[in-house]
Amino acid sequence: MNGLRRDLVTATSAIVFLTLLLGIAYPLVTTGVAQLVFPGTSNGSEIEVDGEVVGSKLIGQDFKGLPRYFQGRPSATEYSGNVTYFNNLGPNSRELSDFFAEQLAAYLKRERRYDPDLAAADVPADAVTTSASGVDPHISEANARIQARRVAEVRSLPLDRVLALVSEHTDGRFLALFGEPGVNVLELNLALDGGAAK
Amino acid sequence: MAQGWVQIVVFLLVLTALVPLVGSYIAAVFRGDRVFLSPVLGPVERFAYRVLRVRPGEGQDWKAYARSIVVFSLVSWLALYLILRTQSIQPLNPEGFGSGPWNLSFNTASSFVTNTNWQYYGGETTLSYFVQMVGLTVQNFVSAAVGIAVLAAVIRGFAARSGSALGNFWSDLVRINLYVLLPISFIAALVLVSQGVIQTLDGSTTFNTIAGGTQTLALGPVASQEAIKELGTNGGGFFNVNSAYPFENANSLTNMAELLLILIVPASLTYTFGRMVGNRRQGWALYAAMMAMFVVAVAVVYVAEQHGSPAQHHAGVATASIEGSTGGNMEGKEQRFGIAQSSLWTAVTTVTSCGAVNASLDSLTGIGGLVPLANMGTGEVVFGGVGSGLYYMLLFVLLTVFIAGLMVGRTPEFLGKKIESREVKLVLVGVLVTPLLVLFATAWAVASPDGTQSIYNHGPQGFSESLYAYMSQANNNGSAFAGYTGFVQPNAPGNGGSEAFSFATLLGGVVMILARFLPMIAALAVAGSLAGKRIAPAGAGTFRADSPTFVVLLIGVVVIVAALTFFPAFLLGPVVQGLTDQLF
Numbered sequence: 001m002n003g004l005r006r007d008l009v010t011a012t013s014a015i016v017f018l019t020l021l022l023g024i025a026y027p028l029v030t031t032g033v034a035q036l037v038f039p040g041t042s043n044g045s046e047i048e049v050d051g052e053v054v055g056s057k058l059i060g061q062d063f064k065g066l067p068r069y070f071q072g073r074p075s076a077t078e079y080s081g082n083v084t085y086f087n088n089l090g091p092n093s094r095e096l097s098d099f100f101a102e103q104l105a106a107y108l109k110r111e112r113r114y115d116p117d118l119a120a121a122d123v124p125a126d127a128v129t130t131s132a133s134g135v136d137p138h139i140s141e142a143n144a145r146i147q148a149r150r151v152a153e154v155r156s157l158p159l160d161r162v163l164a165l166v167s168e169h170t171d172g173r174f175l176a177l178f179g180e181p182g183v184n185v186l187e188l189n190l191a192l193d194g195g196a197a198k
Numbered sequence: 199m200a201q202g203w204v205q206i207v208v209f210l211l212v213l214t215a216l217v218p219l220v221g222s223y224i225a226a227v228f229r230g231d232r233v234f235l236s237p238v239l240g241p242v243e244r245f246a247y248r249v250l251r252v253r254p255g256e257g258q259d260w261k262a263y264a265r266s267i268v269v270f271s272l273v274s275w276l277a278l279y280l281i282l283r284t285q286s287i288q289p290l291n292p293e294g295f296g297s298g299p300w301n302l303s304f305n306t307a308s309s310f311v312t313n314t315n316w317q318y319y320g321g322e323t324t325l326s327y328f329v330q331m332v333g334l335t336v337q338n339f340v341s342a343a344v345g346i347a348v349l350a351a352v353i354r355g356f357a358a359r360s361g362s363a364l365g366n367f368w369s370d371l372v373r374i375n376l377y378v379l380l381p382i383s384f385i386a387a388l389v390l391v392s393q394g395v396i397q398t399l400d401g402s403t404t405f406n407t408i409a410g411g412t413q414t415l416a417l418g419p420v421a422s423q424e425a426i427k428e429l430g431t432n433g434g435g436f437f438n439v440n441s442a443y444p445f446e447n448a449n450s451l452t453n454m455a456e457l458l459l460i461l462i463v464p465a466s467l468t469y470t471f472g473r474m475v476g477n478r479r480q481g482w483a484l485y486a487a488m489m490a491m492f493v494v495a496v497a498v499v500y501v502a503e504q505h506g507s508p509a510q511h512h513a514g515v516a517t518a519s520i521e522g523s524t525g526g527n528m529e530g531k532e533q534r535f536g537i538a539q540s541s542l543w544t545a546v547t548t549v550t551s552c553g554a555v556n557a558s559l560d561s562l563t564g565i566g567g568l569v570p571l572a573n574m575g576t577g578e579v580v581f582g583g584v585g586s587g588l589y590y591m592l593l594f595v596l597l598t599v600f601i602a603g604l605m606v607g608r609t610p611e612f613l614g615k616k617i618e619s620r621e622v623k624l625v626l627v628g629v630l631v632t633p634l635l636v637l638f639a640t641a642w643a644v645a646s647p648d649g650t651q652s653i654y655n656h657g658p659q660g661f662s663e664s665l666y667a668y669m670s671q672a673n674n675n676g677s678a679f680a681g682y683t684g685f686v687q688p689n690a691p692g693n694g695g696s697e698a699f700s701f702a703t704l705l706g707g708v709v710m711i712l713a714r715f716l717p718m719i720a721a722l723a724v725a726g727s728l729a730g731k732r733i734a735p736a737g738a739g740t741f742r743a744d745s746p747t748f749v750v751l752l753i754g755v756v757v758i759v760a761a762l763t764f765f766p767a768f769l770l771g772p773v774v775q776g777l778t779d780q781l782f
Contacts, residue, residue, distance in 0.1 A: 043417070
């Protein structure tokens, strides 16, 4: 029993000591250093336009199907930044399959007005599937190239100019090797709005 | 897909190159040697011993070591449970979240103390910054340190020439936290912040979006928790969608960094083992066995996910790779990670007991979803949890030595020590407890109405979800087919009410605790029994355990035990879905 009592005392002081070190000192020191050295990223990589926050570089937004904007991927959470969850439907789910069919039809309907030859086989997988985060900031390059025709026509811009903006706002692979390239939709739309297109 | 394969191979080469470096450093920490951080952290270490009133050199036998662990974990559990239950009166709660209900808090406390990090809650909608830091971050560190400490003790048992001492738990606990987990986490957290992972104590921020809506972003001290969440193979996300969320995993650089953090300690410990038992080949042999099984896992899930899902094919969605798009099953995956990085992540986090996710596992293809289940079904011995993966693997090594001994009719021995009846019995207890818990809990969960209310998907996927839940909790992994719920968020769709399901939370909690501590105690008992045995010099008739033949045998035993246990269950869920194009 003696050993047990000694263990209880030691365990309690260990938890108090380790909590102070790992639960308070470590996160607070990390926060202090992060805020000092990386103030932008540690606070959420916010983008400001004319002094107003309009979004985060890392968090996608709902562009509500507005034709003048590139549209992000389908989202299970309507691009919520404070209540996140997956779609969670399985690979053989009828509900999921119906959802895909709906998304595909809507995508084709929207883009065929500007690109009558667009076939279902041309629509990339990311355009009709929900992302994991619900706020995926990116779309694939193929997806962006399809949407570029619509945006160019609605904004009366040369297609080449819009495609150039697309490549400008494409985040490449890390070391040109890891991950997949993605077009940052919010930054691209802001560039279009901000007159970068002129 | 070539691009994807290259990513995976380069990653594995980088990992392998780091193994000897980190492995010998950890060996020095285990031995109590001075390391390059000693001038800075030595005073903190000595201060800790004064506070704890322990003498670091005072050895404990296996029973004393195990008792210290059990008592420490019990005190940890009580502390965390109290913190969860009193959230509403604590500081650093900018969103004003209430305290957790008793059954959910039971599950969460059991989950974090056992290094599982199974989550029946969504972090950003449930927990204050105070609870995340003072409750969960602390357990992320110390539960990992407990696993590593047990391994240190087990290795000492294998290496000892006489006596019964396996080291001092309190000293191991302090040194592992101070010299391994804390410094790496601190550096890693800052690297993550530099790339976009957030680290702030400010409350959420709301703004008008450019298309004329509003968006509220939950914030918090994420990077400091993210770093140890990966390094300690914990896996519990600050956000509900875990490492899929850009504020936890901002780009492909952070993705690679986090993957490296997850694997570095469990992989390097094989080298530590080889070094401490004086046979580096033995360490590499274990590494090779693990790597071989891991490579198969990655390859299968990658090919399966690239193929796409029946739901996509029925809807006429293109799944082929085209110029500017990877194609494949992108449902529940992030564009910046694509199929390759999501597949690699899924394999890494389920061979280790990390359980973090960067994609929705519930939406993996049938065969893609079989891989994480099978990875966990091996008992998490392919790298596995920090410390726990290797001590569990060592049980399998002894089992293999025993079976090989039976086949050739020789007394089984490992590292010059005879393996006798007592060790083999303990090994069997250690190896069989977890699978039995999985099957028992899953059977109960799918056969009772209390259990089935947690299920989200129809058809075989509903069974897979249930199996996954108990497989993950029993193997202290923590990843989920996340449709399976024990506590539906008040503002999420399909809300089952703001009450937790007592069945799911309690059964899961009990399973996590039993499956963590019973094999752990069995491993310590084996080490205690080996410690006093004489080391016989290897002779011509010795069956060498550091040979390629042994690696193949070991893989065979691991795979056969898992297959015999789980094959029928796998058939009912993921395999059915992998074989059919039918929708449910």
